Amino acid sequence: MVAPVTTSAGGGAAKAAAPGRGPTRGNVLAWLVVVPFLAYVGTFLVYPTILVLAGAFQDSDGAFTLSNLTDLMKGVYLQAFWRSIELSAITALLGAVFGALLSWAVATGNPVGLLRRVVVAGAGVLAQFGGVPLAFAFLATVGFQGFVTKFLQDSFGINLFSGGAWIFELPGLTLVYTFFQIPLMVIVFLPALDGLRPQWREATESLGGSSWTYWRYVGGPILFSPFLGAVLLLFANAFSAYATAAALVSQGSPIVPLQIRGFLTGEVLLGQENLGKALGLGMVIVVGVAMGIYALLQRRVSKWQ
Amino acid sequence: MAVTAKPGRKITGAVLRWVVLVVLGIYFVLPLVAMGEFSTRGVNDTRSLDSWTGIFADPDLVDSILTSVELAVLSSVLMLVLLVPTMAWIRLRLPKLRRLVEFLCLLPLTIPAIVLVVGMAPLYAWVNYLLGDSPLTLTFVYAVLVLPFAYRAIDAGLASIDLKTLAEAARSLGASWGTVLWRIVVPNIRTALIGASLLSVALVLGEFTIASLLNFETLQVQVNLIGKRNAGLSIAVSLACLVFAFVLLFLLSYVGQRRRVTVVED
Numbered sequence: 001m002v003a004p005v006t007t008s009a010g011g012g013a014a015k016a017a018a019p020g021r022g023p024t025r026g027n028v029l030a031w032l033v034v035v036p037f038l039a040y041v042g043t044f045l046v047y048p049t050i051l052v053l054a055g056a057f058q059d060s061d062g063a064f065t066l067s068n069l070t071d072l073m074k075g076v077y078l079q080a081f082w083r084s085i086e087l088s089a090i091t092a093l094l095g096a097v098f099g100a101l102l103s104w105a106v107a108t109g110n111p112v113g114l115l116r117r118v119v120v121a122g123a124g125v126l127a128q129f130g131g132v133p134l135a136f137a138f139l140a141t142v143g144f145q146g147f148v149t150k151f152l153q154d155s156f157g158i159n160l161f162s163g164g165a166w167i168f169e170l171p172g173l174t175l176v177y178t179f180f181q182i183p184l185m186v187i188v189f190l191p192a193l194d195g196l197r198p199q200w201r202e203a204t205e206s207l208g209g210s211s212w213t214y215w216r217y218v219g220g221p222i223l224f225s226p227f228l229g230a231v232l233l234l235f236a237n238a239f240s241a242y243a244t245a246a247a248l249v250s251q252g253s254p255i256v257p258l259q260i261r262g263f264l265t266g267e268v269l270l271g272q273e274n275l276g277k278a279l280g281l282g283m284v285i286v287v288g289v290a291m292g293i294y295a296l297l298q299r300r301v302s303k304w305q
Numbered sequence: 306m307a308v309t310a311k312p313g314r315k316i317t318g319a320v321l322r323w324v325v326l327v328v329l330g331i332y333f334v335l336p337l338v339a340m341g342e343f344s345t346r347g348v349n350d351t352r353s354l355d356s357w358t359g360i361f362a363d364p365d366l367v368d369s370i371l372t373s374v375e376l377a378v379l380s381s382v383l384m385l386v387l388l389v390p391t392m393a394w395i396r397l398r399l400p401k402l403r404r405l406v407e408f409l410c411l412l413p414l415t416i417p418a419i420v421l422v423v424g425m426a427p428l429y430a431w432v433n434y435l436l437g438d439s440p441l442t443l444t445f446v447y448a449v450l451v452l453p454f455a456y457r458a459i460d461a462g463l464a465s466i467d468l469k470t471l472a473e474a475a476r477s478l479g480a481s482w483g484t485v486l487w488r489i490v491v492p493n494i495r496t497a498l499i500g501a502s503l504l505s506v507a508l509v510l511g512e513f514t515i516a517s518l519l520n521f522e523t524l525q526v527q528v529n530l531i532g533k534r535n536a537g538l539s540i541a542v543s544l545a546c547l548v549f550a551f552v553l554l555f556l557l558s559y560v561g562q563r564r565r566v567t568v569v570e571d
Contacts, residue, residue, distance in 0.1 A: 048424025
């Protein structure tokens, strides 16, 4: 009989249950299976998150206050937020444009070819698992003793640092962030390009349309939403990134994640711990808004596929 | 018109394609070449492999590598134990919970790791009090970090099989739920599980934010520390990390392909 599948949950226990009560008892047992997962995620994801979000509205004695949030709106903290947003927006746009070009170059090749495998695997490494190694790759390339720095100095007498130690400041962060932003764009944008059917192009051609017509009236409009979504995802990614910047910038806190580091390593005044949580709340809001719009765009895009 | 325009377009397209590939290829390969060059520098413009052999001569570094490998294995196992039964069960019996579980699994994408660590600090005071302050306790938070990647891989695996029919057939032949899970679900989504595990391993080996701020000496934390006194050594280890992660993900591209092939054959 197939019946046990719909009425019983935990083997022998449910089989013994009376038929009338079966479903309810079965449902309770069915829920029990999910309890370990929910308890775990509740403890190690939801609880710490709530701790941060609630802490942002508390003073050091645990009483409700808005002063953490008003402190956030001025001085160094506000500057750090603007700088983080600027860095994320610039690298998201750079990453999106160059990543889209690279995706296009890969998508027009063999879908199971070596080029595509290498690019996709390389993109995964740099976008998601690079972190600290990326900072050192950057230093080995354009650091004070870097490969390119020495090459330019020895061959052309060009000093990369005549304008100051820019690699430890915002321009340096912008350059090193593109090392993971372009690869992330490849990961998220390649599936959208794969979704373009060759038939659409053939239809355009058979109606006398040029390559320009195709991209202007068919490819472009279809790819617009995924592109916009990818820009938002890249923005959120850069805004959340910590490891590369932390390994590169050991002094000073130009961006929000590094300021939070200051609170965790005790470089701040006593009694201000909850200001760190307010910074966290600010980050969650910025990233949450970007990811929320991204999710909405994704839903629209999925109608096409 | 269209016929005469076609070859010209093909050629411009091909040229543009190669320009993009070469320029961006140089942009991404140059740092790797630079790392190779930097890490093999000797005294007075000579070449030397001291930085590379130094990896195994540094006991702290070797310890941290072992710690990270143990963490990678433990986190993958914990992730599989948590996710596979839950996700299979939800597809079979509790479809109403699917949105909630998906939301929870994707939540780490919206909570930056640096923010999560702020909330983790008090929690880890308890974890360390109860379980000791072994770096392996990081497994708990790493299992959370890998959730989005693992969820997507396993969800795709479950979607590619007719779970309900398979489970009903097994149940009608007298299999327990444990047997269904272990002998029906797991073998059928084997490649998805391998994919989820490879991604988790790569993520854990590359994780820095949480380990460094909770003061545990994992591989990346150690690499960063070494960078302050021995640039050559830290760059050699960094290059090794990137290459190792690349090999893992490159293998993954073949794992995913084999799954698609078997689905077609079925």
